[in-house]
Amino acid sequence: MVSQLPAQSAHLVKLAPSGQLAVAVVSNLQRSRSSSGRRGLVSILLSSDLGTYIRRLLARVAEKACAILRPYLGLGYREVSVSPDMADRLAVLSRKTLVLDLDETLVHSCYLDPDTHDNVGCSQLPDHAQPDYVLNVSIDPMVEPIVFRVFKRPHVDEFLDCVSKWYDLVIYTASLEVYATQVVDLLDAGQGRMSRRFYRQHCRASSPLVSKDLSLVTPDMTGVLIIDNSPYAYRDFPDNAVPIKTFIYDPDDTELLKLLPFLDALRFTKDVRSILGRRVIRQHDNRSTISSHR
Numbered sequence: 478m479v480s481q482l483p484a485q486s487a488h489l490v491k492l493a494p495s496g497q498l499a500v501a502v503v504s505n506l507q508r509s510r511s512s513s514g515r516r517g518l519v520s521i522l523l524s525s526d527l528g529t530y531i532r533r534l535l536a537r538v539a540e541k542a543c544a545i546l547r548p549y550l551g552l553g554y555r556e557v558s559v560s561p562d563m564a565d566r567l568a569v570l571s572r573k574t575l576v577l578d579l580d581e582t583l584v585h586s587c588y589l590d591p592d593t594h595d596n597v598g599c600s601q602l603p604d605h606a607q608p609d610y611v612l613n614v615s616i617d618p619m620v621e622p623i624v625f626r627v628f629k630r631p632h633v634d635e636f637l638d639c640v641s642k643w644y645d646l647v648i649y650t651a652s653l654e655v656y657a658t659q660v661v662d663l664l665d666a667g668q669g670r671m672s673r674r675f676y677r678q679h680c681r682a683s684s685p686l687v688s689k690d691l692s693l694v695t696p697d698m699t700g701v702l703i704i705d706n707s708p709y710a711y712r713d714f715p716d717n718a719v720p721i722k723t724f725i726y727d728p729d730d731t732e733l734l735k736l737l738p739f740l741d742a743l744r745f746t747k748d749v750r751s752i753l754g755r756r757v758i759r760q761h762d763n764r765s766t767i768s769s770h771r
């Protein structure tokens with residue numbers, strides 16, 4: 478009976494379990510040679526659970542293939558060996574500290590709010606988006622853990638590999654420690670590159686958003702810089718800031734790659750503020766971007 482559910486009976490097919498539907502599709506492929514039959518099969522596939530699964534699988538495969546092929550298509554970062562003169566220069570400079578924001582800089586996360594049942598941070602994600610990590614985070618032991626879906630920014634692994642060779646890395650996030658520590662552990666993959674971490678409790682409470690206190694990281698402001706998508710985060714240390722565009726979901730995002738040549742060069746400066754302090758931020762630009770950042 479199932480094999481007779483073809484084309485014209487899409488409404489019946491929707492009621493069939495996926496396994497039966499697969500049988501129907503195979504049978505139809507074998508029996509139907511007419512163009513209308515083929516159109517019917519396409520219609521069945523697109524409107525069924527199996528079709529949804531196939532579309533998501535293909536989208537996932539395409540994303541992975543693009544990630545693998547990008548270096549061969551001209552994207553990536555080519556490191557060159559440091560000349561003897563520059564090596565001497567590095568030797569007399571202290572190794573600098575690179576402070577990294579987490580959410581919307583390295584990753585984007587969304588979750589189901591247990592109280593309101595709202596999907597927080599999910600509205601701008603396409604249906605086929607598949608998270609890199611799924612975390613159960615227990616914020617309140619009296620309440621069910623919250624499930625976070627975490628999406629890595631494209632090229633974040635290559636970025637961390639490069640900058641960890643040049644700088645001491647520090648994570649500084651306004652997020653809760655119980656959530657952030659799980660995400661950073663997964664990003665670090667046991668390599669110990671991001672063992673120094675600062676969380677929400679280390680932020681300055683300033684209205685309307687919190688800011689980050691780089692003096693907690695190091696007393697030496699000549700050798701510390703912060704990459705953060707939120708201008709509020711570095712409002713007290715603008716001469717140590719490297720802004721970055723907010724990341725939600727974009728498989729073609731290359732913002733982290735774009736920063737690598739600049740970060741590679743900046744480690745040779747005596748005082749990062751002599752470079753970063755040259756940037757003039759218009760107050761209007763600052764205000765207009767703050768509302769969409771966290």
Ligand SMILES: [Mg+2]
Nearest residue numbers: 578580581771
């Ligand atoms: Mg952020």
